[in-house]
Amino acid sequence: MENNSNHKRRKHYSGKYPKKFEEKYKEQNPEKYSELVEHVVKKGNTPAGMHISIMVNEILEVLDIKPGQIGLDATLGYGGHSKAMLSKLEGKGHLYALDVDPIESEKTKERLKKAGYFEDILTVKLTNFANILEVAKTAGGFDFILADLGVSSMQIDNPKRGFSYKTDGPLDLRMNPQKGDSGAMRLRKITKEEFTGMLIENSDEPYANEISTEVYSSIKKGHAMDTTTELREAVKRALQKCKIPKEDWDDTYKKSCQRTFQALRIDVNSEFEVLYKFLEGLPHALKDGGRVAILTFHSGEDRLVKQAFKNYYKEGIFSEISKDVIRPSKKECFENPRSKSTKLRYAIKSR
Numbered sequence: 001m002e003n004n005s006n007h008k009r010r011k012h013y014s015g016k017y018p019k020k021f022e023e024k025y026k027e028q029n030p031e032k033y034s035e036l037v038e039h040v041v042k043k044g045n046t047p048a049g050m051h052i053s054i055m056v057n058e059i060l061e062v063l064d065i066k067p068g069q070i071g072l073d074a075t076l077g078y079g080g081h082s083k084a085m086l087s088k089l090e091g092k093g094h095l096y097a098l099d100v101d102p103i104e105s106e107k108t109k110e111r112l113k114k115a116g117y118f119e120d121i122l123t124v125k126l127t128n129f130a131n132i133l134e135v136a137k138t139a140g141g142f143d144f145i146l147a148d149l150g151v152s153s154m155q156i157d158n159p160k161r162g163f164s165y166k167t168d169g170p171l172d173l174r175m176n177p178q179k180g181d182s183g184a185m186r187l188r189k190i191t192k193e194e195f196t197g198m199l200i201e202n203s204d205e206p207y208a209n210e211i212s213t214e215v216y217s218s219i220k221k222g223h224a225m226d227t228t229t230e231l232r233e234a235v236k237r238a239l240q241k242c243k244i245p246k247e248d249w250d251d252t253y254k255k256s257c258q259r260t261f262q263a264l265r266i267d268v269n270s271e272f273e274v275l276y277k278f279l280e281g282l283p284h285a286l287k288d289g290g291r292v293a294i295l296t297f298h299s300g301e302d303r304l305v306k307q308a309f310k311n312y313y314k315e316g317i318f319s320e321i322s323k324d325v326i327r328p329s330k331k332e333c334f335e336n337p338r339s340k341s342t343k344l345r346y347a348i349k350s351r
């Protein structure tokens, strides 16, 4: 009889289609299963392990990239925007691309290499965009800069990263899991009052006090918030005490979970602080006449960008700024629902 002890069977899932991230191994291998990946995208979903870049055409239009220019993608992610910007360089010039995520940026670097983008045209750096001035010094200033803020779909969809309340995993939420405190550690270190403040300042959470009271009474009873499920369940218990009308329950619960996880993520990754530093360095990093485009995903981020652009315009540092935010088309929102909350602003540095 044949010895099959070394033979590994693939994981089985119940039902016709895989539901869990780790079961979607075909989607995570787009080179081998390109037809399936195309099918998933056409249905308006993001394949596991992939990120669909947002407002690519609008960004290319405002950045007006010319061959030979030097550019910065401050948030490399899956590399979709980088690829689009590189194609505009037509093999001449250079693109610097930054990310803080050591896991995904390494994969993206390899993917872009396979697509023919080597170190002569592309430099990938594992660094925070708060360090924009150091990178600009090396590059000699930038003709164009893009920042697509927040997290990638690869980060959100991987339960091990702990970004989503929808799947069970460790309450991590760090874009770089090798640095700093995880979400669970942060909750252990701060007070109930600090958590309330975080929920209000970072996410405008209307049930901030109720949620932090529930979270900290659970922690006091010895139930550490170590997993995404534990935090989600604490949000649920808090809202159950708030007498929310039955017809509003699903929406309220979903939004409070989203806002709670967002608030903690912003805190864990110091997102406002690093954006502030990036915006502060921006005028010095851009060459005269250089262009910048920034995609934001929540009002706190957009407020910071809008204010900085307005100030630089008033001071004469920027010659043009977007009058209003530019939003994704209806078609894009339909094809990629994750683009719905996106706001794009651009600016041009004076000559």
Ligand SMILES: C[S@@+](CC[C@H](N)C(=O)[O-])C[C@H]1O[C@@H](n2cnc3c(N)ncnc32)[C@H](O)[C@@H]1O
Binding pocket: 051, 052, 053, 054, 074, 075, 076, 077, 078, 079, 080, 081, 082, 098, 099, 100, 101, 104, 127, 128, 129, 130, 148, 149, 150, 151, 152, 153, 175, 274
């Ligand atoms: C929305 S995704 C970018 C997607 C990318 N534009 C694309 O086309 O695939 C945001 C990325 O920025 C990274 N990121 C977020 N904050 C950062 C920061 N302060 N410095 C560097 N990278 C950051 C995240 O790790 C994530 O990979």
